[in-house]
Every structure is written in structure tokens, then in C-alpha cells.
Amino acid sequence: MADQRTDPVYHREGQMYAHNTTLSSIAPLSSLPASTQPLFKPPPDTTKTPYILTSPSTIFHAQGGGQPSDVGTITLTSPTPDGNDPKFTVHQVRKVDASAAILHLGTFAPEEPRFTDAEVGLEVKQAVDVPTRVLHSRLHTAGHVLGLAIHLLSRAGEAGLPRDLRDGKASHYPGAAFVENIGLIPGDAKARIQDKVDELVAQDLGVAIHFWTGEEAGTKCISGLDGAAVGEGDEVRVVDIGGLGSYPCGGTHVACLKELGRVVVRGIKRQKGISKVSYEVVDA
Template identity: 30%
Template structure:
């Protein structure tokens, strides 16, 4: 099983060395014994970057989990099984996802607290994000109220802590409606917890910034109905220089 090096709290690391466990030339995929590349999941796209090795280098363009293995799709040269590779993340892409995923947690907590609506789904990009809430029926003033409350939290520059926690303890601490804990297999224990100051805690395997001040200003750019009792909010971040 591939060791995920960014877990639980090494999101800012950009380079690593690893050993090639398997190569599938027909699909252009590589399995490593350890990786910093985030695999697609939880509404967050995969990391991109580069693998370099003695005989050449290739561009990592997709990362997915398949039957328990994390497979890196590589364009260009493929390393040989058993080779040592040096991995480098596309940091601009990774950091954008870190900011937007953390912002998604902020908005989700605000909506849960203020409207009693849970996050039914989300999708993060490197320049925007969307969240679906249910049960929800926002009026035309609600997006601005959500935006103001989210920015008030961001301005507090709260710390964002990532750590592994015993499942039972995290389940007890996570507010009702904050997470779909029932979708996580029972044998996953401990769970990785993401805690924002004294306002939010949620099990999450995605990548995140260390402080809310890194998010900058959040602007809700669209709100739409996605069916009975479901509302979608889309937002962008206009923030500080890249870390």
C-alpha cells in the first residue's frame, strides 16, 4: 500500500523520493511505495507534477486509487519497476486546491450553523469551488450573509490543524450534519481530523492550508437550485501571494 506522505499534516511539502513498485505500460501508470501526490477524491482533483529518474522523466497528469493502489498516470517516459524516482508537485495547483478545500470547510460550517443545511456534495477547482447544500432554500439575501460570515472567520486567521484522531472520539466531537461519517468504512481508525480553531472539526483526507488568513477574501459568485431542498453555492477566492 502506498504511503501518503502528506498525511496527516505535511501538506506543504513539495518534493519526495520513492521506489517504483509497479508499472503498467499499457495504461501509462506507475505505483510507488510512497507519494506526495494527492489522489482524486472528496471533491478535490488530483495533484499534477513530475517524476524524474535515471533514464528520463515524465509528467504526472492524473492520480487515482484503484483496488487499493494509488496509480500515477504519467505522460512521457516511464521508469522501470524497482527504480528510484524523484517527485515534484505542481505547487501552484496543489496550493490552490489547499486554499479552496479549506474555504469549503469554512462555508460548509457557516451554512450548517446558520441554516441547518448539510453539505451534500462539493467540487474544488484551482480557481473556484461549488458546494451543494440540503435541505436548503436560500433567498436572494442569504448568499451575501453567508459570504460575510465566512469572511469574518477568515479575518480571524484561525489555525487549521490536521492530525490523526481515534475514530470514536472524532465521531463524538463532529456535529450532526457536518460529515458523512457513515460512508467511511468502520475499519478506518484512526481518522484524519481537520480542525479550524474553536469553530469546526471534520474528518477529511484532503489537503489544507495551516491558517485561514491564507485564503484571502471569499466572494460568492452564484447561487442556484439543484432540485427539491437542494441549493448550490459557487465561490472564488481573491487572496494573498502564494506560499
């Protein structure tokens, strides 16, 4: 298994859905350390052996930061020496160690290849499943827009929100998306939060990705350096919503807020000083 760092192309090119690269390693999931294997969910077809593929670069978003991984396929761009050209279906992508390769879990079809050292270095085409990527990007950006709306209302002292609210955890999974705030948001603030979210989306603000120094990100970002502070070298990757608010983030995003459709605030739950605001995205 290759241990070199994988270049996360999706950090810079969030709307790239196909990418040519090479294979760095191919190995059965069972070859990973026993402590690592449980991090992966078994593929749907239990009759096939799950494998891990690595490449020098990838467009597949690795699960993390509250966002699920991409799914898709990896195919050879030229025949193997033995003429066996299976398609690899990517079911899950993880980055177990920040300094290690990004691991693509999946299965081969129509049959498992006969692996030799010749496979390493072969050219392959990565293709993410576009509808899945777009949905994940919409949900992730929508979570930041919801957090920004709450932040703006809180700092303005509107809707009964305390001024000292602070960002907490977040999930951007389909059907289970929420943002948390440390502090209590009253239940009757839901309508005002929805209005603020609608207002921001209606402005069709641009969504920009920046790479800032840790000092700059800590100063400019709403949550400071808390959260998914993912960097390249000594830089921190940041998502900026129309210049109104920035967050350290390693996820994928839409290019502008009109691509979100409508962000629906579903409910507010409060427990032990934490407010959880759930949401979803629907077509406008």
C-alpha cells in the same frame, strides 16, 4: 502492476512538495483492467504512450473528495542501468481501490524507456506542481470555511437560514467550486454568508489535521462521518478549522486562513430541497 497499499504522505504533510521514494511498478495504462482504464483521462500528447507508475509512498494527492489530483513530475535520482533517464510527467493520480496502490498516470520524455525488472526499486524524486497544489488546497479549505459559516449562521437562526440545514455534496474544482446543503437557503442570505466567511478568514484561524477514532469523529465533526471519511487504519482523518468545526476529509489544505486570500460567495441555487452555494478564491 503492484498491488500493495501506497502510503499517502500528503495526508500528514500537506505542505511537502518534493519527496524521495522508489518505484514499485511501471506498466502501460492499457495493462489495467478494461473497467479501470476509463477512470483516467488521456494525457494531452496523444502521440505518447500513457503509463501508470506506483511507489511505496507518494506526495501526489489522488483525485477524490471533490478535489482534483495533483500534477507534477517523477524523475530518477540515479541513472538507470542502460543510462536512459527519462522524466515522467504526472497528469492524473487515482486511487481505484482503498486497499490498493495509488496510481500515477503520465508520459515519459524525451523518449519512452526500455523497461526491465531493473527499473523496479530504483530511487526517484516526486515533485508536485506547487501553484496547482496551493490552488487546490486553498479551494478545499475555503469550501470547509464556507460550510462552517453556513453552519454557524444556521444554528444561530441568522440570515433566515433554517436551523436543520445539513451538509451535502461539495466540489473544490477551480471554476466549479460549491458546497451543498440539504434544506433551503434564501437567496437574500448571500450577503450575510459572505460577511461570516470574511469574519472567519479575518481571524486567521489555524487549520489542523487530526486522526480520530470513528466514534470521536462521528461525535465531533459537523457532518458526523458523512463525506470523505479517509482514515489510516481504524482512524478517520479530520480537518479542523480553528477549533470551531471539523470535517472528515482526505484532501490537502492551507495551514491558516490568511493563505486563502479572499473567499468569494458567487451565488445560491435551490432545487428539490437542496441549496448549492458556489464560491471561488481570489488574491486578497
